[in-house]
Amino acid sequence: MTKAETxxxxxxxxxxxxxxxxxxxxxxxxxxxxxxxxxxxGSLQTIELGIEGMTCASCVSRVEKTLKRLPGxxxxxVNLTTERASVRYSPxxxxxxxxxxxxxxxxxxAHPLDAGxxxxxxxxxxxxxxxxxxxxxxxxLAIPVLVLSEGSAFSPAFSRxxxxxxxxxxxxxxxxxxxxxxxxxxxxxxxxxxxxxxxxHLSPDMNSLVSTGVGAAWLYSVIVLVAxxxxxxxxxxxxxxxxAVIVALILLGKYFEELGKGRASQAIRKLAGLQSKEARLLHxxxxxxxxxxxxxxxxxxxxxxxxxxxxxxxxxxxxxxxxDEAMLTGEPLAVSKSPDDQVVGGTMNKExxxxxxxxxxxxxxxxxxxxxxxxxxxxxxxxxxxxxxxxVAVFTPIVIGIAIVTFGVWWIFGPTPSITxxxxxxxxxxxxxxxxxxxxxxxxxxMVGTGRxxxxxxxxxxGEALETLSKVDTVLFDKTGTLTEGRPSVTDIIADDPDExxxxxxxxxSASEHPLAQAIVDEATSRGITISSPDQFESLSGMGAxxxxxxxxxxxxxxxxxxxxxxxxxxxxxQVNRLTAEGKTPVFVLVEKNANRGDATNxxxxxxxxxxxxxxxxxxxxxxxxxxxxxxxxxxxxxxxxRGESVAGVIAISDTVRPESARIVHDLTTRxxxxxxxxxxxxxxxxxxxQKLGISDVHAEVLPEDKSAVVTQLxxxxxxxxxxxxxxxxxxxxxxxxxxxxIASGTDIAIEAADVALARGNISGAVTAIDNARGTLxxxxxxxxxxxxxxxxxxxxxxxxxxxxxxIHLNPMLAAAAxxxxxxxxxxxxxxxxxxxEVKY
Numbered sequence: 001m002t003k004a005e006t007x008x009x010x011x012x013x014x015x016x017x018x019x020x021x022x023x024x025x026x027x028x029x030x031x032x033x034x035x036x037x038x039x040x041x042g043s044l045q046t047i048e049l050g051i052e053g054m055t056c057a058s059c060v061s062r063v064e065k066t067l068k069r070l071p072g073x074x075x076x077x078v079n080l081t082t083e084r085a086s087v088r089y090s091p092x093x094x095x096x097x098x099x100x101x102x103x104x105x106x107x108x109x110a111h112p113l114d115a116g117x118x119x120x121x122x123x124x125x126x127x128x129x130x131x132x133x134x135x136x137x138x139x140x141l142a143i144p145v146l147v148l149s150e151g152s153a154f155s156p157a158f159s160r161x162x163x164x165x166x167x168x169x170x171x172x173x174x175x176x177x178x179x180x181x182x183x184x185x186x187x188x189x190x191x192x193x194x195x196x197x198x199x200x201h202l203s204p205d206m207n208s209l210v211s212t213g214v215g216a217a218w219l220y221s222v223i224v225l226v227a228x229x230x231x232x233x234x235x236x237x238x239x240x241x242x243x244a245v246i247v248a249l250i251l252l253g254k255y256f257e258e259l260g261k262g263r264a265s266q267a268i269r270k271l272a273g274l275q276s277k278e279a280r281l282l283h284x285x286x287x288x289x290x291x292x293x294x295x296x297x298x299x300x301x302x303x304x305x306x307x308x309x310x311x312x313x314x315x316x317x318x319x320x321x322x323x324d325e326a327m328l329t330g331e332p333l334a335v336s337k338s339p340d341d342q343v344v345g346g347t348m349n350k351e352x353x354x355x356x357x358x359x360x361x362x363x364x365x366x367x368x369x370x371x372x373x374x375x376x377x378x379x380x381x382x383x384x385x386x387x388x389x390x391x392v393a394v395f396t397p398i399v400i401g402i403a404i405v406t407f408g409v410w411w412i413f414g415p416t417p418s419i420t421x422x423x424x425x426x427x428x429x430x431x432x433x434x435x436x437x438x439x440x441x442x443x444x445x446x447m448v449g450t451g452r453x454x455x456x457x458x459x460x461x462x463g464e465a466l467e468t469l470s471k472v473d474t475v476l477f478d479k480t481g482t483l484t485e486g487r488p489s490v491t492d493i494i495a496d497d498p499d500e501x502x503x504x505x506x507x508x509x510s511a512s513e514h515p516l517a518q519a520i521v522d523e524a525t526s527r528g529i530t531i532s533s534p535d536q537f538e539s540l541s542g543m544g545a546x547x548x549x550x551x552x553x554x555x556x557x558x559x560x561x562x563x564x565x566x567x568x569x570x571x572x573x574x575q576v577n578r579l580t581a582e583g584k585t586p587v588f589v590l591v592e593k594n595a596n597r598g599d600a601t602n603x604x605x606x607x608x609x610x611x612x613x614x615x616x617x618x619x620x621x622x623x624x625x626x627x628x629x630x631x632x633x634x635x636x637x638x639x640x641x642x643r644g645e646s647v648a649g650v651i652a653i654s655d656t657v658r659p660e661s662a663r664i665v666h667d668l669t670t671r672x673x674x675x676x677x678x679x680x681x682x683x684x685x686x687x688x689x690x691q692k693l694g695i696s697d698v699h700a701e702v703l704p705e706d707k708s709a710v711v712t713q714l715x716x717x718x719x720x721x722x723x724x725x726x727x728x729x730x731x732x733x734x735x736x737x738x739x740x741x742x743i744a745s746g747t748d749i750a751i752e753a754a755d756v757a758l759a760r761g762n763i764s765g766a767v768t769a770i771d772n773a774r775g776t777l778x779x780x781x782x783x784x785x786x787x788x789x790x791x792x793x794x795x796x797x798x799x800x801x802x803x804x805x806x807x808i809h810l811n812p813m814l815a816a817a818a819x820x821x822x823x824x825x826x827x828x829x830x831x832x833x834x835x836x837x838e839v840k841y
Contacts, residue, residue, distance in 0.1 A: 043092060044074060048375070049085040049099060051078065052127070053108040053194060055254065057392040057439025058205030062198065066102050070094050079379045081261055081443035084113065086379045107197035128262070131255050134187035138248035141179045142241075148172045149241035173225055176240035180218060188214065188247045204396040206435050210250055212400070213430030217243040217812065220423050235420045239427075239812075246431055246816040253820020257436070260444070260827030263834075267451025268374050274327055274346035274367060276311035280304070282355060296361050304354045312345045313360035321352030328366065329457070329760050370759065373459045377450040378443070380463035384777070385442040388784060392435055399433040399795065406799040421800070424812060428798035432815035433791060436823040441783035444830035449776030456838045457760035458769045459744075465755035469739040469773035471720050475668055475766065476711060478725035478733070479679035479689060480515065482743060482763055484655040486726065488515050490523040491584055494575050495649025503529050505589050505651060507549040508556050511537040516587065517545070519653050542680050542703035544587075555590040559682060560701065562588040562647065572650050580684035583692070584652040591648040660764050660841035662693050667767050667839065669694070674719070678702050678710050678733075708732035724766050741766055767839045775836055783826045790822050 051063055060078045063085060067076035072093025078085045087099065096112050103110040148162070162172060184192065188211075195211035198204045221238035228236045279293045282301040293311045296302060301317065304310050310323070322334035325347045334350045337343060343356055346367040362368065381389075403426045410422035446463045453460060460466055477483050495501035506524035509517035510531050524531055534547035534554075543564075544557015555565060559576070562569055567590060569576070576586045665675050676697035679686045686700035699710045707723075711733050714721050723730070723737035734740030734753035742754030743761055758765035798815055802808040 043090045044088055045091055047087050047089065047096060048113040048379075049087060049096075049103075049110045050113050051083050051085050051103065051108055051110050053190075054078075054080055054083060055194075056080070056206035056434075056436040057388065058198070058203070058396050058435050059108070059194075059207075060439055061389065061392055062106055062201070062203045062205065063103060063108060065203070066106055067099060070098060070102055073099075077379055077381055079443045080439045081447045082265065082375075082378050083261075084375070084379050085110070086376070106201055106203075107194035128255070128258050131251065131258060134190070135248070135251045135255050138183050138187040138244075138251050141183050142244040142248040145176045145179050145183075145244040146241045148176055149238075170225065173221075173238050173240070176238065176244075177222065177225060180221075180240040180244040183244050183247050184214065184218060187251055191247070191250075204400060206396070209396060209399060209430045209433055209435075210246070212403075213427040213812065214243045214246050216423065216430070217246070217427050231419065232416070234416060237420055239423070242424075242427065242812040245813045246427075249813065249816040249820055250431075253817075253823055256820070257440075257823045257827060260824065260831065261447075263831055265447060265451065267448075267455055268371060268378070271327075271367065271371050271374065271454065274309065276309050276345070279311035294362065296358055298358050298361060300358045302356050302358060304349045304356060306349055306351050306353070308349055310343050310345055310347050310349060310354075310356060312356070312358040313365045314343055314345075314356040314358045316341045316343060316354055317357050318355035319353050321354050322350045324348040324350055370454065370459060373461055373757070374450055374454045377460040377463050377465070378447045380446075382442055382446065382463050382467045382780070384467055384780060384784070388438045388441060388787070391788075392438055395433070395435050395438070395791075399429065402795060402799060403427075403429040410800060421809075424809065425798065425800045427812045428810045428815045429795060431812050432794045432798040432810065432819055434787070434819045434822045436819075437787035437790060437826045438784070440823060440826045440830075441787045442780050444827050445776050445779045445783060445833060448830050448833040449772060449779070449836070452833055452836045453769065453772045456765065456768055456772075456836075457758060458765050458772065459757040459759055461755050461757070465739055466773045466776050468720070469722060469741075469756065469770060470777040472673065472722040472739055472770065474674040474676060474714055474719040475722045475724060475770075476676045476678055476714065476733075476737070477695075477763070478707065478723070478730055479677055479681065479686065480655055481726040482724055483661045483677065483689070483693060484657050486515060486655065488519040488585070488653045488655040490519055490651055491654045492579060492652035493649065494572065494652075495589075498649070499527065499529055501589055501591075501649040501651070502527065503531070504549050504552070504554045504591055504648065505556050505587070507532040507534050508537070508545055508547045508554050510534065511547065512539055512545050514539075514545075515655075516585065516653050520587070520651060541705065553592040556587060558680070559586065559588060562590065565590065567647055569647055572647065576650060577684065579650075579652045580682050581688055582654075583657075583685055583688035584654045585681050585685055587651045587653060589648045589651065657689060657692060658763065660762070663841055664763055664767055665693050665695055668770075671767075671770065673770070676714070678707050680704065704730070705732060708736040711736040722766075722770070724763060741769065764839060764841045771839065772833075772836050776833060779830055779833055783829055786825060786829070787822070790818075794818060 054060060054063065057080065060080050063078045064076050067073055067078075067085065067087055070089075072090040073087060074090070075088040076085055089099075100110045166172060191207045191214070192211045195205070195207035195209075198208045217239040221240050221243070224231060224236050224238055276293050278290050279296050280303040281289045281291045281296065282303045283289065288303050296312055302311055302314070306321070316337050316339050318339060320336070320338045323337050323343060324334045325344065326332055327346055328344055337354065342359075343354070344367070345360075345365040360366070363372070406429050407422045407426035410425050411418050414421045446466065449466060450460050450463070480486060480488075493501060502520070502524045506521045506529065509520045511534050512518075521531065532549055534549050537545065537547040539545045540557065540561065542558075543561040544555065546553065546555045548554070555562070559569065567588075569588065572586075572588075579586050668675050674697065675695050676699065677686065677690050677693075677695045678699040679689075680702055681689075681700055683698070683700040686698050690696070690698045702710060707725075707730060711721050711723055715736075715738070721737045722739040722741055723733045724741045724743070725734055726743050730742070731753035734742060734755075739756060740754040741756045741758065743763060744757045744759050756769055758769070794810070794815070796802075797808065798810040800809060
C-alpha cells in the first residue's frame with residue numbers, strides 16, 4: 001500500500017513526514033523527482049509556470065492567491081526574482097490553460113516551462129530590450145518637460161526667451177501636457193494597466209501606487225490647465241514634470257533591477273548553456289544524422305567528435321578519449337574514457353571520437369537533475385520570509401490609507417495654498433513606498449546563493465535547507481565512506497589456514513554489496529583463490545551474513561553477531577584488541593565443523609605465544625610479501641558450541657581516513673560547530689579513528705537503522721543537527737536530521753533523502769555549504785532590514801512629518817529615485833554572494 005505524506009508548515013526536516021513506498025526505505029522528495037511524487041500521491045502533479053509582468057511582492061501575493069483559489073490546486077509558490085510559479089495540482093480538476101486564464105485575468109501572462117530545462121536567455125533579453133526602449137523614450141520626453149518646468153527658476157534669460165517665443169499664454173504648459181501624456185500612455189502603460197486591474201480585484205500593488213501617484217499629479221495639472229478658476233491663484237501650478245520624471249526614474253530603476261536579476265540567474269543560465277541542442281545519431285548502417293537532442297532515446301547510439309559536448313548520459317561503446325568533467329567534479333584535469341566507461345551529458349570531449357550509448361536522456365540526465373534541484377531551491381520560500389509576506393499582504397492598502405490621510409491633513413491644516421502641499425505630499429507617499437524591495441529581499445539572495453553553491457558542486461534541494469543549515473550547531477558524520485575513503489581493504493588474517501578462511505569468507509560475501517564484503521572478495525581475487533557460489537545466502541543488516549559454501553554453513557560478521565550466536569571468541573581477544581586499537585575492523589568467520597576438518601581440540605596445532613607481529617607457531621610468523629599483511633595460525637583452543645561451529649579465524653579490514661577529514665573537523669570546530677561521529681564499528685575501532693580526527697563525541701556499534709535514533713537523541717538535547725552520510729544506507733538519519741547532507745558520486749546527485757547533495761563526492765563541500773548558508777542568510781537579513789527600515793523612515797518623511805520642525809518636504813521626483821534605488825540596493829547586496837569562496841583542502 002502506498003502512503004503519501006506532506007510537510008506541514010514550520011516542521012523541521014526531522015519532524016516532517018515523508019512519502020514512502022512500502023518495501024523501500026528510499027525517501028521520495030516532492031520537488032526533485034516529480035514523476036515519483038505522482039506515483040506516490042496518485043493524482044497530483046507539479047508544473048513550473050513562467051510569469052510575466054510581476055513587479056513587486058504584492059504581485060507575487062496576488063498570483064499565489066489566484067492560483068490557490070482554483071479547484072484542484074493544492075499549493076502554489078511564486079518567485080519574483082525567477083518570475084516562476086511552482087504549482088502542485090490535480091490534472092483531472094484543473095489544466096494549465098485554466099491557470100493561464102486566471103493569471104491573465106489579473107493582468108499577468110503565464111506559460112508552462114519544462115522542468116530541468118533551465119532559464120533561456122530569449123525571454124529575459126526580449127523583456128530587457130523592450131524596457132530599455134521605454135526608458136530611453138521616457139527620458140527623451142521627460143528631460144524637456146523638466147527643463148520647461150524648472151529651467152526658468154535657474155536662468156532668467158532662459159525664462160525671458162521662453163516668454164518671448166510663446167505663441168499664447170500657458171503654451172509651454174500645454175507642451176508639458178502633451179509630452180507627459182505620451183510618457184504615461186506608452187512607457188507608463190506597464191504601470192497603469194496592471195495597477196488598475198489590481199484595484200479591480202481589491203488587491204492593489206506597486207503598480208497601483210505608482211499609477212495613482214502619477215495619475216493624481218497629471219490629473220491635478222490638467223484641471224489647473226483647463227479650469228484654472230477652480231483654484232486660488234497661488235495654487236495654479238502644474239506638476240507634469242513630477243509625473244514625467246517619476247515614470248522615467250522608476251522605469252530606470254526597474255531596468256537596473258532586471259539587469260540585476262539577470263546577473264543573479266547567471267549560474268543556472270550557465271548550467272542550462274551546457275545542454276546540447278543537437279546530437280549526432282549513429283544509425284545501424286553506420287551513417288550519422290544531426291537531430292535535436294530531444295529526439296534521442298535510451299539505447300540510441302550517438303557519435304561525439306573532439307571539441308563537442310556529450311549530449312546525453314551514457315556508456316562509451318567505442319573509442320577512447322579524455323573528457324573534461326569539471327562542470328561535475330570541479331577537477332581541471334580531463335578524465336580518460338574508454339569502452340564501458342560512463343559519461344555525463346554536458347561534459348566536453350577533448351580528443352578522439354566516442355560512440356556513446358544513451359542511458360539517460362532529457363529530464364533524466366545528471367545535468368537536468370542539477371538544474372532542477374537549483375530551480376527548486378530558487379523557487380521555494382524560506383521561513384524567514386513569512387514576516388515579509390504578512391507585511392506585504394497589507395502594505396499597499398496601508399500606504400494608500402496614509403496617502404489619503406496625508407492629503408486630508410495638509411489640505412485642512414496646511415499653509416496656503418494647502419491643496420498644492422496636499423497633492424505633492426500624497427504623491428510623494430505613494431511613489432516612495434516600495435514593496436519591491438521586500439519582494440526581492442529573500443528570493444534574490446537565494447538565487448545568487450544557491451547558484452553560486454551549484455558552481456561549487458553544492459546542490460540545495462530547497463531554499464529552506466539554506467536557513468536550517470545556517471542554524472546548525474552540530475554536525476554528525478557517518479564514518480564509513482564519509483570520513484573514510486569508503487574503499488576498505490584487508491590488512492590482517494588470523495587463521496590456521498588463511499587461504500581456506502578467505503575462500504569461505506569470500507564465497508559468502510560474493511553475494512553481498514557491503515563495502516567490507518567487497519574488500520574480502522577483492523583480497524581473495526588478488527590471491528587467485530577460487531570463489532564458490534553460495535547457497536541459502538542471508539544478509540543480517542549491521543551484523544553480518546550467512547550462507548552454505550561447499551556444503552558447510554558459514555557465518556561471517558561482527559563480534560556482536562558472533563557473540564549472539566553463542567560462540568566463545570576469547571582466544572582472539574588480544575589480537576582483536578590490537579587490531580581495533582589500530583582503527584581496524586575485525587570480521588569473524590564461523591565454519592560448520594565436520595569430520596573432514598577434524599576436531600579443533602585435537603588438530604595437532606601447537607600452541608604458541610602472542611608476539612607483536614601476530615600469533616607464532618613454533619616461533620614462526622607468516623607475513624605477506626607486501627609487508628603489511630600479517631597471517632598467523634591461531635594456536636589457542638576453541639570453545640565449540642553444541643551446534644558444531646567454530647571460529648575459523650578473524651579478518652581485519654581497514655578503511656583509510658580521508659586526508660582532509662582532520663582539517664574539516666578542525667575547521668568546523670573553529671566555526672563554533674560541534675562534531676560527532678556515528679559508526680557500526682566496535683567502540684575501540686571507532687575511538688581509534690575519532691582520536692586521529694580530533695572527534696570526542698563518538699557513537700559506536702550503531703546499526704544502520706538506529707543512526708536516526710542517534711540524531712533524535714542529539715536533537716532532544718536542543719541541538720540543530722546536520723547529518724553527513726553517503727546516502728546509501730543513511731536515508732533515515734538524513735531524513736531525521738534538521739539538514740541532511742549526502743555525498744553524491746558522479747551521476748548520483750539526486751539522493752532522495754538529503755536536503756543538500758555534495759555533487760563532487762567529498763566531504764569538503766560540507767564546510768563550504770555551511771559557510772554559504774550562513775552567508776546567504778546574513779544577506780537576506782540585511783536585505784529585509786533595509787526593505788523595512790527604508791519604508792519605515794521615508795514614508796513619514798514623504799508625508800511631511802519633518803516639515804513642521806525642519807521644513808523638509810520630499811519632492812515626488814526624489815521619492816521616485818529613492819524607490820528605484822531601494823530595489824537596486826537589495827539586488828546589489830545580494831550579488832555580493834557571488835564572492836562566496838569554496839573551502840579547498
